[in-house]
Amino acid sequence: MSTDDIDLGGLVNMIGVELRIAQILADKAFSVSQEAKMPSGHFTVLTLINLNPGINQSMLAKSMYLDRSTMVPILDQLESKAWMERRKKPGDRRAYALYLTPQGKKVLGEAGTRVGELEAIVAEKMGPQKRD
Amino acid sequence: MSTDDIDLGGLVNMIGVELRIAQILADKAFSVSQEAKMPSGHFTVLTLINLNPGINQSMLAKSMYLDRSTMVPILDQLESKAWMERRKKPGDRRAYALYLTPQGKKVLGEAGTRVGELEAIVAEKMGPQKRD
DNA sequence: CTCCTATTGTTGGATGTCAAACAATAATTA
DNA sequence: TAATTATTGTTTGACATCCAACAATAGGAG
Numbered sequence A, B: 001m002s003t004d005d006i007d008l009g010g011l012v013n014m015i016g017v018e019l020r021i022a023q024i025l026a027d028k029a030f031s032v033s034q035e036a037k038m039p040s041g042h043f044t045v046l047t048l049i050n051l052n053p054g055i056n057q058s059m060l061a062k063s064m065y066l067d068r069s070t071m072v073p074i075l076d077q078l079e080s081k082a083w084m085e086r087r088k089k090p091g092d093r094r095a096y097a098l099y100l101t102p103q104g105k106k107v108l109g110e111a112g113t114r115v116g117e118l119e120a121i122v123a124e125k126m127g128p129q130k131r132d
Numbered sequence C: 001c002t003c004c005t006a007t008t009g010t011t012g013g014a015t016g017t018c019a020a021a022c023a024a025t026a027a028t029t030a
Numbered sequence D: 001t002a003a004t005t006a007t008t009g010t011t012t013g014a015c016a017t018c019c020a021a022c023a024a025t026a027g028g029a030g
Helices: A009-013 A013-034 A041-049 A057-063 A068-080 A100-127 B009-013 B015-033 B040-051 B055-062 B068-081 B102-126
Strands: A084-088 A097-100 B083-087 B096-100
Touching: A009 A041, A013 A068, A041 A057, A041 A097, A041 A100, A057 A068, A068 A084, A068 B015, A068 B055, A097 A100, A097 B102, B015 B096, B040 B055, B040 B068, B040 B096, B055 B068, B055 B096, B068 B083
Parallel strands: none
Antiparallel strands: A084 A097, B083 B096
């Protein structure tokens, strides 16, 4: 019995399930191909900080649809690699202002060039009907 | 500073990120609206067993793009609710054959009627460009 | 038949995520 | 101004998921 023999019924047309499968495939393709061992989420974080220097953690989390608390260990890791840093925000003693370090910008630049190609591969892999 | 003010750069066009956001919204809408407190994955499991009576755990996991090991606790829960059962498979002493119980079919039927409406709501919420 | 390989379900460890609670600080209201 | 409410970053606990390993069983090669 191969996977192709399974009756998916109306399930294949349910939007939630479709999206779920598509996202899993996209994530998998990304992590497999990325030799710079950076989770896809970390790459997104670096990109957003680069585009929005001084952004705080809550806004960053919101823009990625992640919880604030989820952001904390991610930023801890990126900061321990010295790819970005938390600076105290002038005018709000609760918040941090996030900035990429020079090393962070360098890493982001190198990884970024590969992502364009990868997206094309993922799009191809999903097939035309799913991508559309 | 609202979320709308964040510069997403080319990120919005990256397929992986788009899918991720779409799926999160879909899942959230599903779980919020579902008064029968069943995670969306559990609903999918019941549907697939219903459509493929006697399917084994590995095939089920494969068809949902989940690991075999992930399936175990899900089935444990569904079985403890007496919504489906593991029967010994004749001819293969390693595998289980999965079947819905009468209660399981009843629950699935009730939940199923609501899902159609929900999918439409999710599609609406995402907006036409994202859905397409 | 006998060995070797593949498959099935399971466990345990690692990671990613969320939700709830918290203290510190900011913003709003009375 | 004083009191209340909201926000920020963090910790903790609960899940979901993956991967690697395992024992039991099945299938194939010799």
